[in-house]
Amino acid sequence: MGPHQFFIFFTLLITFTATAAEIRFTRIRSDSRSTVPLDEFGFTHFGRLHLNITQISFSPPEPDLSRIGFFLSTRDSIGHVIEQLQSKKITCPLDSSAVKTIFTFNHLKPTTTTPSYDAVFNVTDADQFTLVFANCAGDNVKVNVNVISVMYNVNPRNNHRDYLSAGKTNLPTIYFLLFLIYAALIGVWIYTLYIRNSSVFRIHYFMLAVLLLKALNLLCETEDKSYIKRSGSPHGWDVLFYIFSFLKGITLFTLIVLIGTGWSFLKPYLQDKEKKVLMIVIPLQVVANVAQVVIDETGPFGQDSDTWRQVFLLVDIVCCCAVLFPIIWSIKKLREAATTDGKAAVNLMKLTLFRQYYVVVICYIYFTRVAVYVLETITSYRYAWTSVLAAEMATLAFYVFTGYNFRPTAYNPYFAIDDDEEEAAVEALKYDDEFEL
Structure with missing residues (x-):
């Protein structure tokens, strides 16, 4: 050799x-x-x-x-x-x-x-x-x-x-605790939808579906790792994990696109270019999930696993970039509307909300795709669980931020604007032109 x-x-x-x-x-x-x-x-x-x-x-x-x-x-x-x-x-x-x-x-x-x-x-x-x-x-x-x-x-x-590698032996406990947190969030969200039924839009039910799939994904991951820990084999739980992971990935990216376009709570329809984004993201998520299954099942050194790993990374990057475009389009439209339709304060508040969401999505993507990988690389194998926990906590924070900011409310601060706020918003728009996407 x-x-x-x-x-x-x-x-x-x-x-x-x-x-x-x-x-x-x-x-x-x-x-x-x-x-x-x-x-x-x-x-x-x-x-x-x-x-x-x-x-x-x-x-x-x-x-x-x-x-x-x-x-x-x-x-x-x-x-x-x-x-x-x-x-x-x-x-x-x-x-x-x-x-x-x-x-x-x-x-x-x-x-x-x-x-x-x-x-x-x-x-x-x-x-x-x-x-x-x-x-x-x-x-x-x-x-x-x-x-x-x-x-x-x-x-x-x-x-x-x-049978779990040292540093990952406590993953079943971590996943189960996260499942309990998401189960509690589901209860809170269902209660919110019930007491504020008059302010609920279709996208709020879609958010509930995303939460349910995430919770089921964590439950299956708990059982998958538990059986591997005890016997070295997932006993079929890996199949359920892949199914719910696939559905969770598709629904999460779809939710980001729908919120980015303002669907349901700002407008009841999607434009053609926004539909095209969804038609691109959903098939790419299918490819990404297939690649992830191949990598997991063949191991880190399996045949063609390196090729599939590159496919997964490429597809994931494309999906992350694609979901940002609808948010950018919405911000552009709100900026234009704020100076033309006479409702400067309303549109300024919407614009501020979408700007915040754009920044949070960028931070979420960067942290879960880059920072977590760096953490995996520099962390000792004894603490491999820390990178998993960091990624899951970032995801949890993203879910909570999204739910809180786009929750159904009887008194919507983005629409109830008095005259003084309207005048202040008009003045603020004069100094807002420096914002560039």
């Missing part, structure tokens, strides 16, 4: 974030790559790795089996391994003291009469490790093998297994 190829591999490796590991099944077919990353996991001092490999074959047959095997590598050891390869001190990462070699194929002993092999490796160093398959037998040696990798931590007090 050449140092250049290994450098490229580990450069890609350090860009990935840890995932909630479960029992992973990987098929390696006619693969001649020198290193194949399989999965990533954060271990405590009581970690354990169980490998089961079957259907092993080579082309050409009978390679040097001592040069084929599995090893664990931390991110801190990457630079040292690269340095050793470049200086020719080693020719294979399996030879490096910086990695933990699990086994090489020349030490395999079948557990049954069928060609099945098992290996259990205790991990006593608390760190985040990547499981890697290495093939240093030659550039022309192709390997076929099925690999079942099971990584977990053992609770020394009760000997129970925890």
Whole structure:
């Protein structure tokens, strides 16, 4: 294996974030790559790795089996391994003291009469490790093998297994507490719709639907992570999670577009260009959710997962940009109307509201797409839950802000304007021209 190829591999490796590991099944077919990353996991001092490999074959047959095997590598050891390869001190990462070699194929002993092999490796160093398959037998040696990798931590007090990576083991509790918060918000919103029925518009019922889908999404995420934590498998809850995540994503982006256009509470219809935005955002959300499912199910190093990750990021960016245009259009129309229709105060108040919402949407998108990613990158694997909590709290704050500012009210401050306020608004508009989108 050449140092250049290994450098490229580990450069890609350090860009990935840890995932909630479960029992992973990987098929390696006619693969001649020198290193194949399989999965990533954060271990405590009581970690354990169980490998089961079957259907092993080579082309050409009978390679040097001592040069084929599995090893664990931390991110801190990457630079040292690269340095050793470049200086020719080693020719294979399996030879490096910086990695933990699990086994090489020349030490395999079948557990049954069928060609099945098992290996259990205790991990006593608390760190985040990547499981890697290495093939240093030659550039022309192709390997076929099925690999079942099971990584977990053992609770020394009760000997129970925890299949969630260290730092994410408390995610079920976090998701459940967030579900309870959203359930309370749903109760408050239903009560608000009931007591202010005369001021309720269709978009307020749509907001209720968004809240319900978010709560169900969190409930399914709770069960998904709980089952993975206990057994290593989601037991079907991942399917429900993907369904509600898909619906929640579509409805949230649709809600932003509808509020941005002023639909329902400012005007009862959508213009053609606003409809086109929805027709773009909704299919893109379908693609983004498909990409996310592929990434989650194949793991951080699955086949084509990097391509799907790029697709997801691109689509997500396009969606985030698209939902801003209706808000910009509404602000432009309100500015024009404020100087022409004789209701300067009313339109100024609307304009202020939409400006605030535009800024909040920008901050929400920036924080959940950029700041959270930076937090994931710089945070120790032990505190991986903090980036999840930060993203969820930002989302909760965005939901509360949207609901509060666009709630149904019997006395609407945006329409009840007296003469003095009207005159003050006219004066304010004279000095408002510096606002540029």
